[in-house]
Amino acid sequence: MDQSLFHWAGNLRFLRKRKNLTQQQLSDATGIKKGRLAAQESGKTKNPRMEDQVRISTYFNITIDHLIKTSLSDLTAEQLYEMETTSSLDITGRHIRVLPITVNTDNEENMEFVPVKAQAGYRRGFNDPEFIANLPKFTLPGLPREKTIRMFPVSGDSMLPIPDGSHVIAQYVDDWSLIKQDMPCVVILKEEDDILFKMVDNTMKHDGTLRLHSLNPAFKPFRVNANEVLEIWKFIGYVSREMPAIAS
Known part of the structure; x- marks a missing residue:
């Protein structure tokens, strides 16, 4: 056997x-x-x-x-x-925690920026209101004010043409069952300090996993168990100082 x-x-x-x-x-x-x-x-x-x-x-x-x-x-x-x-398997993510947020003087939810120096500590401080309150705040025109939005650093070339060193702007996903095939997301895992930016396929109902894959075909796809995931954030834009690569 x-x-x-x-x-x-x-x-x-x-x-x-x-x-x-x-x-x-x-x-x-x-x-x-x-x-x-x-x-x-x-x-x-x-x-x-x-x-x-x-x-x-x-x-x-x-x-x-x-x-x-x-x-x-x-x-x-x-x-x-x-x-x-x-040991409950939660395929929605709703029962993991209450997301700590901060608000401005107009009682509007702040948009937090996770800089590179805070990236390693995010997994430990993700549910700490004091840690979240100390993150830098940002604002950009055109972003929905009624949603929970954060900006995360990404590194490497697995998601080209989005270049290394970009910052991904993403919206918090409070119900993982709404994740569809090939949805670009920032995924925070329990056992990894890195913040993963990948295309996500939701296969949790089938086998309790998420399939993560890159835009760059040189990187192989892989799966993570739902119970290994802390947070999922849906891509809505990115900021970069580099021009995207032009296809030859």
Whole structure:
């Protein structure tokens, strides 16, 4: 059996019986065919479909990582409860936090600029009102005043013709389910200090991930799990001191 899925069969059987469900009842609740569930519980299916993993993870409120790497039957009731209450997969992003904002003297929301020197600290201070209040403010004509807008530095040439050293102006996305295919976004990850500017495909309903890819074909696309994401900001413009590259 694939070692990365070593505990899947036992955990699936354990969780179903813990809820006193028959395979048919679990099939009805998750939309996974009973035959597929039976094959997974018995270990005959070595690599369950990603969509099945997401459905089981969502139904039992336990991350896929725990389902495949942890023997749940070996945990105490308290450990299992803690795992269930902290493992919810949120594909909207609405339950992660309340976005701290600042307002001007006219009670209008400020537009904050994240300079390069503050970039490394943004992941740690993103939900700190004091950190956000100390960011520089900016304004440009034509930007919607009723939206939450920030400007982020981007580096590298993965998004050419937007040049290295540009500053991307982006609008906060409070519902990730609204992200469509090939939407340019600034993505803030939990475990990375870099601020990523990529084209985003929303595949969270299918497998719990976002597919990130570049405009520059020299860079390969990659996926990130939804639970690795702190914030998503939709591109609305950029500022640069360089002329865009002209196609030959």
